[in-house]
Amino acid sequence: MSKPTDALRDERYLRHYELLSEDARQRLLSTRFIVAGAGGLGCHVLELLVRIAPVQLEIWDPALLDAPDLNRQALYTPQDLGQPKAMLAVARLSAINPGIQAVAHVRSLNATTYNEQHHNTLQSTQGSSAPSPQTAHSAVLDCLDSFGARAGIEPLARDLAAPIFHGGVELWYGQSTTLLPGFGYADAFGPDFAVKAPAAKPILPHIPALIASLQVAEILAWCESPDSTPLSSVLCVYDGRRHRLDHIRWR
Amino acid sequence: MTRIRYFGPLMELTGTDEEHLNITFPLTVGELRGALEQQHPALATESFRIAVDAVMRDTDTTLSAAGEVACLPAFAGG
Numbered sequence: 001m002s003k004p005t006d007a008l009r010d011e012r013y014l015r016h017y018e019l020l021s022e023d024a025r026q027r028l029l030s031t032r033f034i035v036a037g038a039g040g041l042g043c044h045v046l047e048l049l050v051r052i053a054p055v056q057l058e059i060w061d062p063a064l065l066d067a068p069d070l071n072r073q074a075l076y077t078p079q080d081l082g083q084p085k086a087m088l089a090v091a092r093l094s095a096i097n098p099g100i101q102a103v104a105h106v107r108s109l110n111a112t113t114y115n116e117q118h119h120n121t122l123q124s125t126q127g128s129s130a131p132s133p134q135t136a137h138s139a140v141l142d143c144l145d146s147f148g149a150r151a152g153i154e155p156l157a158r159d160l161a162a163p164i165f166h167g168g169v170e171l172w173y174g175q176s177t178t179l180l181p182g183f184g185y186a187d188a189f190g191p192d193f194a195v196k197a198p199a200a201k202p203i204l205p206h207i208p209a210l211i212a213s214l215q216v217a218e219i220l221a222w223c224e225s226p227d228s229t230p231l232s233s234v235l236c237v238y239d240g241r242r243h244r245l246d247h248i249r250w251r
Numbered sequence: 252m253t254r255i256r257y258f259g260p261l262m263e264l265t266g267t268d269e270e271h272l273n274i275t276f277p278l279t280v281g282e283l284r285g286a287l288e289q290q291h292p293a294l295a296t297e298s299f300r301i302a303v304d305a306v307m308r309d310t311d312t313t314l315s316a317a318g319e320v321a322c323l324p325a326f327a328g329g
Contacts, residue, residue, distance in 0.1 A: 142329075145329040171259065196298050197327070246258075246305075
């Protein structure tokens with residue numbers, strides 16, 4: 001009988017297969033990745049993940065594609081303008097890797113919407129199917145664009161005992177950290193984190209690409225070692241003007 | 252002299268990414284912030300956390316010394 005991780009023996013994964021332990025492969029395939037936001041960060045995180053493995057994805061984003069999104073949201077083309085990004089992302093990602101199991105939700109993610117959705121039959125799109133019953137873990141990918149929205153996903157992550165892989169970008173700058181269960185946004189960003197000002201609109205396209213790469217590196221680190229990752233006690237801050245990375249410990 | 256570093260938009264507000272200031276210790280992180288706001292009044296309306304020697308510190312923490320202070324706004328966008 002074949003092991004579940006035999007799915008990663010496909011030739012398309014040959015370049016990185018041996019770089020992941022068997023435990024990491026197992027966790028990668030048995031985790032439901034709940035992705036909040038299919039914008040600048042989300043596009044890059046998602047594309048990297050589906051190229052690494054035939055992952056299980058839920059993609060949550062209420063927004064329609066606007067022209068200014070095209071400077072950095074790498075899954076979309078001008079022909080997609082006006083369509084829901086979550087649906088577009090599932091279609092594009094399924095074309096990149098037909099082995100994924102991906103579901104689009106054209107709404108904001110929070111504990112209430114998640115529970116409503118999971119009380120109903122999950123709708124599949126573009127030939128993709130609902131997450132498999134072999135799901136053993138959940139992980140929340142924070143690719144959101146405001147701290148108010150982040151306050152909405154934290155109770156869900158707590159309910160699921162799921163880590164949050166956080167990214168944030170603005171102008172020439174970005175940050176990434178991993179919030180393991182028991183450590184939240186308020187611990188990391190202060191008790192008033194949810195009322196922080198919305199992001200300034202200008203953003204260079206390579207900034208979310210870089211921060212998304214850090215998020216994916218953290219996901220792989222978590223698959224190897226779920227109790228501790230390089231950024232689970234550290235804020236990684238990127239200054240794109242000086243091309244500089246700093247690590248700030250939370251405590 | 253304590254090295255003070257400003258991140259993200261705080262660099263634009265202060266006109267520098269770092270400077271060296273004479274800080275009298277001990278003082279709390281909140282008092283340190285007040286000293287920085289005296290130096291750069293535009294900081295008074297900004298939301299940011301302060302890290303001391305690469306460790307994030309709460310406002311009421313008392314500092315007996317600091318080699319490097321980092322002023323860190325959070326980047327909200329995705």
